[in-house]
Each structure stands twice: as C-alpha cells, then as structure tokens.
Amino acid sequence: MRLEFLGAAGTVTGSKTLVKAGETHVLIDCGLYQGVKRLRLRNWADFPIDPAALDAVLLTHAHIDHSGYLPALIRDGFQGRVFCSPPTQALCEILLPDAAHLQEEDARYANRKGFSKHHPALPLYDGEDAEAALAHLTSVSFDTWHDVGALRFRLQPAGHILGAASIAVEHGDTSVLFSGDLGRRDDLLMPPPAPPGAPDFIVVESTYGDRQHLALDPFASLAAILKRTVARGGVLLIPSFAVGRAQTLLYCFHEIFRRGLAATVPVFVNSPMATDVTKLFERLAEYHRLDATQAGTVCDVARYVRSVDESRELAESRDPAVIISASGMASGGRVLHHLRALAPDPRNTLLFPGFQAPGTRGDAIVRGAESVKIHGQMVPIGAEVVQLDIFSAHADQEGLLAWVGACERAPRRVFVNHGEDVPSDTLRRLVKDRLGYPAHAPEYREIVELES
Numbered sequence: 540m541r542l543e544f545l546g547a548a549g550t551v552t553g554s555k556t557l558v559k560a561g562e563t564h565v566l567i568d569c570g571l572y573q574g575v576k577r578l579r580l581r582n583w584a585d586f587p588i589d590p591a592a593l594d595a596v597l598l599t600h601a602h603i604d605h606s607g608y609l610p611a612l613i614r615d616g617f618q619g620r621v622f623c624s625p626p627t628q629a630l631c632e633i634l635l636p637d638a639a640h641l642q643e644e645d646a647r648y649a650n651r652k653g654f655s656k657h658h659p660a661l662p663l664y665d666g667e668d669a670e671a672a673l674a675h676l677t678s679v680s681f682d683t684w685h686d687v688g689a690l691r692f693r694l695q696p697a698g699h700i701l702g703a704a705s706i707a708v709e710h711g712d713t714s715v716l717f718s719g720d721l722g723r724r725d726d727l728l729m730p731p732p733a734p735p736g737a738p739d740f741i742v743v744e745s746t747y748g749d750r751q752h753l754a755l756d757p758f759a760s761l762a763a764i765l766k767r768t769v770a771r772g773g774v775l776l777i778p779s780f781a782v783g784r785a786q787t788l789l790y791c792f793h794e795i796f797r798r799g800l801a802a803t804v805p806v807f808v809n810s811p812m813a814t815d816v817t818k819l820f821e822r823l824a825e826y827h828r829l830d831a832t833q834a835g836t837v838c839d840v841a842r843y844v845r846s847v848d849e850s851r852e853l854a855e856s857r858d859p860a861v862i863i864s865a866s867g868m869a870s871g872g873r874v875l876h877h878l879r880a881l882a883p884d885p886r887n888t889l890l891f892p893g894f895q896a897p898g899t900r901g902d903a904i905v906r907g908a909e910s911v912k913i914h915g916q917m918v919p920i921g922a923e924v925v926q927l928d929i930f931s932a933h934a935d936q937e938g939l940l941a942w943v944g945a946c947e948r949a950p951r952r953v954f955v956n957h958g959e960d961v962p963s964d965t966l967r968r969l970v971k972d973r974l975g976y977p978a979h980a981p982e983y984r985e986i987v988e989l990e991s
Contacts, residue, residue: 698722
C-alpha cells in the first residue's frame with residue numbers, strides 16, 4: 540500500500556489521504572480547507588489526481604473539514620461510492636447543501652456590497668453540486684468488512700460526533716488504521732472511541748497533541764459566564780459548530796437551568812443546520828449517551844430560528860439571552876451578523892467553546908484583536924471574550940496517547956497528522972519516547988510506501 544497525504548498535514552483542515560494498492564485508489568476523507576488564505580486557495584486548485592481515477596471515498600465523519608470538498612470532487616469527475624456510517628450519511632444530507640448555500644449566500648452578499656476582489660464573486664460549488672454529491676453516499680454498519688477493489692475496509696466508532704468512525708484498511712497482510720477525529724473518553728454526549736486493535740500502521744490526528752483539556756466543571760464554568768453576562772444586561776453569543784458542539788451546549792444549558800446554577804434566560808439556536816442536526820439527535824439516540832426522551836427534553840431548551848426575518852429580528856434584540864450560531868470559528872454564516880451587532884458592546888460576551896484554527900476570525904478574536912473585518916467593514920471588539928476548550932469534542936494529548944497506546948501489539952509506524960506543526964510534532968515525540976513506536980509527522984503531498 541502507498542499513502543499520499545493530500546490534506547491535514549501541518550494543519551487541522553482539508554483532510555484527505557490517498558490510499559493506493561495496485562490499481563485501486565481510495566480517498567480517506569474529502570475535506571475543505573479552512574483558515575488562512577494560503578490553505579483556502581487549495582480548495583480552488585486542481586485536485587492532485589484525476590477524480591475519475593478514484594474507486595471510492597471513505598468518510599470518517601461529516602464535519603466539513605472532512606466531507607466538504609465532495610461536491611467539487613464529484614462535479615469534476617469522481618464517479619464512485621462514498622462510504623460512511625448511517626449517521627454520517629444523515630448529517631452530510633444536512634451539511635453539504637448547507638455548505639453550498641452558505642457559499643452562494645456569501646458570494647451574493649459580496650457582489651451586492653462590492654467588497655470582493657473577484658468580479659463576480661463565485662461559490663466553490665453550488666446547491667446542485669451538493670445534491671449530486673448526496674447521491675453517491677452509501678452507508679455501512681460499524682464493525683463489518685467491505686471490499687473496494689484490491690482493498691477492504693471497516694468502520695469502528697471514534698466518538699467525537701454522531702457517526703464518527705476510525706477506518707481500518709487492509710491489503711493482503713498489511714493493515715493501516717486511520718483514526719479520524721477521536722472523541723474524548725469523558726464526553727458529555729458521545730461514547731468513547733473504540734480501541735485500535737492491532738494495525739500494522741496508524742494515522743492519528745493531533746489537534747490537541749500538545750495540550751490537555753482544562754479540568755473544569757463544564758456546567759459551573761458556563762453558568763458563571765452566563766451569570767456575569769446577564770448581570771451586565773448583556774447577550775452571550777456563542778459561535779458554534781452546528782454538529783456536536785451545539786448539542787453539547789444545549790445539554791449544558793438544560794442542566795444549568797434544571798440545577799438552578801443560573802437564572803433561566805431565552806436560548807436561541809440561529810442556524811438552520813444546527814436545528815436540523817439537533818432533531819437528528821432524537822432520531823439517532825443509539826449513537827450517543829442520551830435516550831430519545833432525554834434528547835427531546837434537551838432539544839426543547841432552545842428556540843430555533845429558521846427564517847432570515849427571524850434572524851434579523853434576533854440580531855437587533857439586546858435583551859439578555861444566549862445565542863448559539865454557526866460557524867464555530869466565525870468564518871461565515873449567520874453568526875457574523877450577530878458579531879457585527881454585539882461585539883462592540885462591553886455588556887456582551889463572545890464565548891468560543893473550542894479550538895480556533897489559525898487565520899480564522901475566531902482565532903483573531905481570542906488572541907486579542909481590537910477589531911476584525913466582517914462583510915468588508917472593521918468591527919471593534921469591546922465585548923468580553925472567553926475561550927473554553929472544555930467543550931472540545933477532540934481527545935486531548937493524554938487521550939490520544941492512551942488510544943494509540945492501547946494497540947494490542949506495537950504498530951510498525953505511527954503517522955501523526957491533522958494538527959498544526961507544534962501539536963503534531965509534540966505528539967510525534969511522545970509516541971516515540973513514551974510508547975516506543977516509530978512516529979513521523981508527514982508533510983503536504985508526502986508519499987509513503989507501507990511495507991508488507
């Protein structure tokens with residue numbers, strides 16, 4: 540087998556790894572690049588190989604940095620199947636059309652306001668491309684083997700979000716396990732990732748490869764932020780991923796109000812996608828820790844904003860409330876309208892409940908930027924800014940090491956990817972020094988031959 544790292548090498552976005560065995564070509568994940576401009580430009584470049592040469596795509600999970608390039612890949616010639624777990628298929632049916640809609644919406648807004656350097660501004664792909672991509676999705680059960688040409692593969696639970704998987708790929712007597720994004724052992728909603736088994740090679744993510752999650756009570760921490768925001772008469776704005784993070788936050792607010800840790804205030808979810816995903820939690824209860832009744836109760840803690848008119852009305856309101864809106868790194872979507880309205884006022888709080896990729900607005904804000912550009916205008920940051928990584932759905936350094944260290948026998952080599960340079964290299968050294976496994980952090984477009 541041969542691996543070529545086409546994305547998520549030295550960064551946490553654009554996940555794509557090509558697996559080649561003989562004449563069989565399989566892509567593990569097909570994600571969009573996000574963050575700094577030099578990475579985003581890769582989304583517009585020609586794909587490194589002819590998409591028609593791919594036999595299949597195997598998705599670890601539905602997050603856009605793992606699935607969001609699919610519409611472009613299929614538009615440009617890919618004709619095979621996209622294999623994933625049932626929840627991942629259900630989530631992609633929500634996320635991919637939404638991603639196309641956001642790109643089209645941003646392009647229209649840029650053209651209307653005239654702040655784009657391109658005339659006219661165009662989306663990377665449109666709604667028709669996204670719908671065409673959905674026709675290629677094929678769901679398969681966890682823990683069952685399936686053949687693709689000369690390869691066979693199996694999905695195993697990875698925690699993280701609904702349906703997230705690690706993917707084992709075999710060719711003859713050689714096996715490689717792709718971790719995907721690994722969840723936490725103590726996640727509030729998701730079960731822990733399944734142990735790795737006995738793969739010959741591992742490709743492991745390293746988003747939190749250089750740090751631990753804070754040992755804080757999530758309910759008490761969030762309640763304290765809410766209480767001081769409400770005491771100022773302010774609004775708590777939370778840019779949030781629509782999948783996983785938003786549902787965890789709703790669970791926390793449900794528990795905070797139920798336990799009396801803070802006064803009950805209106806909670807708004809201003810993201811059609813997050814609204815749809817939250818309802819999906821009720822239907823797919825077997826894939827998370829809550830039963831269907833509990834999931835329904837948690838969902839009811841919020842008011843869901845769907846229409847543009849409702850969103851505008853909410854953006855104009857200044858009554859104490861919680862607003863959860865996508866995107867999680869403030870890179871696009873409805874949250875930008877709330878940021879423009881709320882960020883200048885010191886009564887309000889901007890809470891970023893997880894990692895912010897370098898180059899995103901969220902990263903700039905948590906690093907102390909005095910202002911950020913939104914829709915072509917500089918918006919001052921006067922609100923309180925808080926970053927709480929305790930809501931991350933990723934395993935931290937110890938969680939990653941524990942997962943790799945649970946191998947039934949020593950792997951021949953561990954490839955550390957899906958992390959910025961420092962986290963990746965830190966985890967690489969720890970895998971080598973603490974676990975005694977040969978480890979390497981691959982570079983973009985690096986090709987590795989896996990000896991049998």
